[in-house]
Every structure is written in structure tokens, then in C-alpha cells.
Amino acid sequence: MTEKLFGVDFGTGGCKATVIDKEGNILASAFEEYPSEHKHPGWSEQAPSLWIEAFIKTVKSCRGQMSDGFAGMLALAVTASTHNAVLMDEAGKVIRPCIMWNDQRSGGQCNRLKEKYGEEIFRIGMQMPTPTWTLPQLLWLKENEPENYGKIKRLMFTKDYVRSWVTGDFCTDIVDAQGSLLYDARKNAWSPELCGMIELPLSVLPEIRGTKEIVGKVRAEAAALTGLPERLPVIAGCSDTAAEDFSAGAVNAGQIIVKLATAGNVNLITDNAVPHAKSFTYPYSVEGKWYTVTATNSCASAYRWMRDALYPAEKELCEAKGEDVYMLMDEQASKAELGARGLIFHPYLLGERCPYFNPNARGDFFGVSMVHNKGDFARALLEGVAFSLYDCLQVLKDFTGNMEDIVIIGGGAKSPLWSQIVCDVFGLEVKMPEHAESSFGGALLAGVGVGAFSDEIEAARKCVRMKRTYKPASENHAKYEKIFAIYKEIVEASAPIWDKLAHIANE
The missing domain is CATH 3.30.420.40 (ATPase, nucleotide binding domain)
Structure with missing residues (x-):
């Protein structure tokens, strides 16, 4: 029986699921596209229900591609684009479509946040407010849809919403927390100062866990709908970019990753946080490292x-x-x-x-x-x-x-x-690289989380291989x-x- 690791990633354009073995060989993969809705110029929204539908379809497809199904499956990781806040009411229902990271409606809110709190936001959150971040998105909501804003009892991010459907947990990881601009990475805690700028109660925010921590196990209901083994360990996961950079073998400071995906990134792995007004600063999926992101919205x-x-x-x-x-x-x-x-x-x-x-x-x-x-x-x-x-x-x-x-x-x-x-x-x-995708990186991180690899460096050494070199x-x-x-x-x-x-x- 082959031991298997499973990664499922939710990009802006679709869901990719990948099953690998402990040598990095792909055993099964599936993709399901879903749309964004653009109601006005610069707007970009998605219905979270689309992610659950895509999860079920891609997981079932992967199971059907393997003669022994999910036998030998060790762990699951869910990754996704960051900044996307799923807002839920007291009954646990989604309040409105999710405002996506590439939505530009909160430009005016960003300008006012910069004028009033710019230095404090950069000092605590390590970035300046732009429409990408959850903080200004929520301020737009507060000012334009106050009834919906008042209903918020739980806030999750894309991967956490899907993973919570699988396990029932309520948490996020340090990378997605950083992507909210509501988090103080130096203290590894939600920031009362940043949340106070938009009068967001800390009580609506999820617990913060490590990227590779096991945060739950597959519920019976999710197992019945997907074919996943009941009580399969599920790690917290991280952003798609952090998982994808890891999947490319980026484990050392100084490595640069160019990403041609829905958005385009040029990222640098660093030993320490180096906040810069023209880049984004995140803790990395490789423990103890950081990565600096420069990004173009449309790739x-x-x-x-x-x-x-x-x-x-x-x-x-x-x-x-x-x-x-x-x-x-x-x-x-x-x-x-x-x-x-x-x-x-x-x-x-x-x-x-x-x-x-x-x-x-x-x-x-x-x-x-x-x-x-x-x-x-x-x-x-x-x-x-x-x-x-x-x-x-x-x-x-x-x-x-x-x-x-x-x-x-x-x-x-x-x-x-x-x-x-x-x-x-x-x-x-x-x-x-031969296999450089967020779902592949998520599967590797799941392996680290359950001890299939001693650490990220061993996982990269065993499973990441270069396919081609381009020369200018x-x-x-x-x-x-x-x-x-x-x-x-x-x-x-x-x-x-x-x-x-x-x-x-x-x-």
C-alpha cells in the first residue's frame, strides 16, 4: 500500500487537488474551474459555496483515479489565495459574497486609512493599506453595507472556510493572518489597534495556529460526501503563494520565485522580516523564514x-x-x-x-x-x-x-x-521545477505536519526536481x-x- 499525501488549493480561477507519494510522484490530480463576479468596474467577488462544490468534485475525481482509492492517505492540507474574508452570521450562514483579493473598490478607504493611521498600520502590520488587504475591504463594508457588517460573528479566510467544512475547526494560520492587515506578526496575535480602526471585535476572528499544525480531522459528514477517510488528519495550511514557493524548492534565503498564475508574483525568501512600502511581507511556510512579495494583479x-x-x-x-x-x-x-x-x-x-x-x-x-x-x-x-x-x-x-x-x-x-x-x-x-503548484506544496507541508518528512528541507530534497532551464x-x-x-x-x-x-x- 502506497503512503499518500493530499493537497487541495483554491486559486482565484479554480480548485486544484493533487495526491502525491513520499517521493513527490503525482498519483492523481483534478481541477475544477469557478467564476468570479464583477458587478462594477474593479469589483471581484465569489460565492464560497462554489469552493465547497469544487472541493467535493476534485477530491472525488482524485479518489477515482487511483486503484486503491485513498488507502494509505496520511494527511490533507488546504491552501488558497489570501486576503479573502468569508463573513458569517450568528447562525453560521455566509452573509454576502466574498470580496476577493483583486477587488479594487476600497481605494478611497485606503487613502483615508493612510492619512489617519498610515505609520501605525505599517509599524504593526508591516504593509501600507491597499485594496488587496482585508482591513480596507472591511472598512468599505462598514461604510457601505452597515447592516451586513453588524451581522459578523465569525470571519474566516478561503482555505479556513473550506477546511472548517471538512473538520469543524475555527482557526487560521500565521500566513493568512498576516494577509488580513489585522495581525501583529511580532506578537503572533490579532492586533487590538488595527481591529479598533474599523471597530471589529476580536471575538469574530479565528484562533491562530502554525501552518503545519494538525488542527482537526475529517468529519463523518465530509467523508461521506467526498470519500476522504474519516478522521484523516488535516493541517492548518497556508496561502497559495507560500505553498507554491515551497513546492518550487525555495527553502533558503535569497531564492527568488516568479509566479505566472491568476496574479503574477516575484517573491524573495529572507531570514528576517524586511517591510517595504512597495512590497508585502509575510512569515513563510518554512519555519523561521519570511518572504517578500511583489505582485501584479492580472497575469x-x-x-x-x-x-x-x-x-x-x-x-x-x-x-x-x-x-x-x-x-x-x-x-x-x-x-x-x-x-x-x-x-x-x-x-x-x-x-x-x-x-x-x-x-x-x-x-x-x-x-x-x-x-x-x-x-x-x-x-x-x-x-x-x-x-x-x-x-x-x-x-x-x-x-x-x-x-x-x-x-x-x-x-x-x-x-x-x-x-x-x-x-x-x-x-x-x-x-x-517539475511539479510546482500550491496543491503539491500543500501535500508536502501535510507530510511535514504528520512526520512523513523530518522537516521542510528534507521534503524539498526528496520531492522537488527541476524540469527545465531557460537561458536569455x-x-x-x-x-x-x-x-x-x-x-x-x-x-x-x-x-x-x-x-x-x-x-x-x-x-
Whole structure:
């Protein structure tokens, strides 16, 4: 009987479940997509019920892929995107759809929080308020939906809501706690000062536990609906980014992880917290380490937007033939010239985080002419996201001069074209792990939690393998540097125009 470890991750676009053995071999995997709702420009919400449905479907699918089912399963971990607060009333019912991390509605609240409490928030929470964080999201709710705000009796985050459905626990881990901007990481406790700024009772917040702590066991009801073994140990889990960085073998200070997922990240592992106004600071899933996050809001989600907006007919045809429309898009983009014949894309479809932190930022295709076709637009999008990630990399240069240990991960990294474009834009060698996904990292963390591995370093040594190395072409990097300078000029010129557009849109 093979001993197994299970990780289930809830990204912004869907749920991925992965079963592995103790050598890091994948035994089963499943994915279930779910939508976000965008009721107004800059808004992004999801119904938590979609996550439970996706959990049940993906877990059952994995069970059916293995001849011995879940026999030998040692532990389960649930991970997810952070900042997303699920609000529950006294009866335990969800009060309203979850405001997601990429929602930009709380820009005004962020400005007022900065003006009134900026220094104190940064001192305690280690970051400045932007619409990504739970604190300003809740302030928006308090001011715009006071009846709903008054009903809050329990607050959970995405992974905790799902895990609580599985086990019945009420807790979170240190990474998701940090993602709320309601937590004092130096004291490992919810902050009365930060919660007091929005009059949020500490009593509604979950207990804080370690990422790899066993916090519960699978309930009979959840076992019956999913096929999971009843009383299977379940660890606290962590954010998708922390799990995914770990899945890429990032266990040492100085390692850099580039993530092409719904959002795009360029992250640095550190020995200590190094708060910076243009980055995010988190305790890491590897005990004793921290990681600094620089992030662009729209990465693979921008490519998904293009798929739905410009390729609906091709998508339908590909699905009918059992093919992936993204491969067609990549093929067209690969035939376009480097630089897309003067077409530049800014991926600010949901505002932007690093380094501009501007909720009013908007995406654009700049330089459109009669010569451009769909392939040029597809290539410009891939290059534009790479430029946004390169913008993020510049911030990390404040922390490290080491650019020798870079790995690229995420769904977008499965595209050799996109990975090579990132490599050429950066002008740096990047490595791609064999299995680098949050669900894979969650499974490894579950193994550490139940003692299948002595620690995170052993888990990475046994299970993380590099699949490919991308090397930059110097002539491509030189051309991209020229285009990137223009990319930045367009951003600077567009900022006041974005504000005018936002004013009109919000009238």
C-alpha cells in the first residue's frame, strides 16, 4: 500500500487537488474551474459555496483515479489565495459574497486609512493599506453595507472556510493572518489597534495556529460526501503563494520565485522580516523564514480575459476537439515578432499593485495599427505581463543583489513561450521545477505536519526536481529593455488619465 499525501488549493480561477507519494510522484490530480463576479468596474467577488462544490468534485475525481482509492492517505492540507474574508452570521450562514483579493473598490478607504493611521498600520502590520488587504475591504463594508457588517460573528479566510467544512475547526494560520492587515506578526496575535480602526471585535476572528499544525480531522459528514477517510488528519495550511514557493524548492534565503498564475508574483525568501512600502511581507511556510512579495494583479487572468474576449469561437472549436485554446493562442503569439510590431500591453485590468499601488490603473493596448493581427495582440499580452513582473523585480533589488537562483512556477509557466519571454525580459536564467503548484506544496507541508518528512528541507530534497532551464538571449533582452522604457513612460503619462476615467465610471 502506497503512503499518500493530499493537497487541495483554491486559486482565484479554480480548485486544484493533487495526491502525491513520499517521493513527490503525482498519483492523481483534478481541477475544477469557478467564476468570479464583477458587478462594477474593479469589483471581484465569489460565492464560497462554489469552493465547497469544487472541493467535493476534485477530491472525488482524485479518489477515482487511483486503484486503491485513498488507502494509505496520511494527511490533507488546504491552501488558497489570501486576503479573502468569508463573513458569517450568528447562525453560521455566509452573509454576502466574498470580496476577493483583486477587488479594487476600497481605494478611497485606503487613502483615508493612510492619512489617519498610515505609520501605525505599517509599524504593526508591516504593509501600507491597499485594496488587496482585508482591513480596507472591511472598512468599505462598514461604510457601505452597515447592516451586513453588524451581522459578523465569525470571519474566516478561503482555505479556513473550506477546511472548517471538512473538520469543524475555527482557526487560521500565521500566513493568512498576516494577509488580513489585522495581525501583529511580532506578537503572533490579532492586533487590538488595527481591529479598533474599523471597530471589529476580536471575538469574530479565528484562533491562530502554525501552518503545519494538525488542527482537526475529517468529519463523518465530509467523508461521506467526498470519500476522504474519516478522521484523516488535516493541517492548518497556508496561502497559495507560500505553498507554491515551497513546492518550487525555495527553502533558503535569497531564492527568488516568479509566479505566472491568476496574479503574477516575484517573491524573495529572507531570514528576517524586511517591510517595504512597495512590497508585502509575510512569515513563510518554512519555519523561521519570511518572504517578500511583489505582485501584479492580472497575469494568467489577463490571458484568460483575452481567451474569452477575443477567442470565443476558437475556444468552442478547440473544446469540441478536446484541445486547449491556450495552445492555439501561444502558437499565434509565437509567430509574431518580438515586440509585437510596436504593440505594448499594460495588464492593469483590475488596477495594479506593485510598484504603483493604484486601484484606478487600467489596462491598454498602446500602438495599435492596421498591421496588427490576433497573434500580435496575444504576444503583446504575454510581453506586457512580463514587463509588469520585471517592474516588480526592480523593487527586490533593494533587498538582494543575488539574481542567480530564480525559479518560474504557476499555470502560465507551463507555456514554454511565456517562460522564455519572461527569461528574455529579465535577462536572467530561470529554472522550472517539475511539479510546482500550491496543491503539491500543500501535500508536502501535510507530510511535514504528520512526520512523513523530518522537516521542510528534507521534503524539498526528496520531492522537488527541476524540469527545465531557460537561458536569455542577449539580443532579445537588449530590445526588451528599450520597449520596457517606453512601457514605463506610458504608465507615467497615463496615471492622471486613469483618475479621470475612474471618476467618470463611478459617477
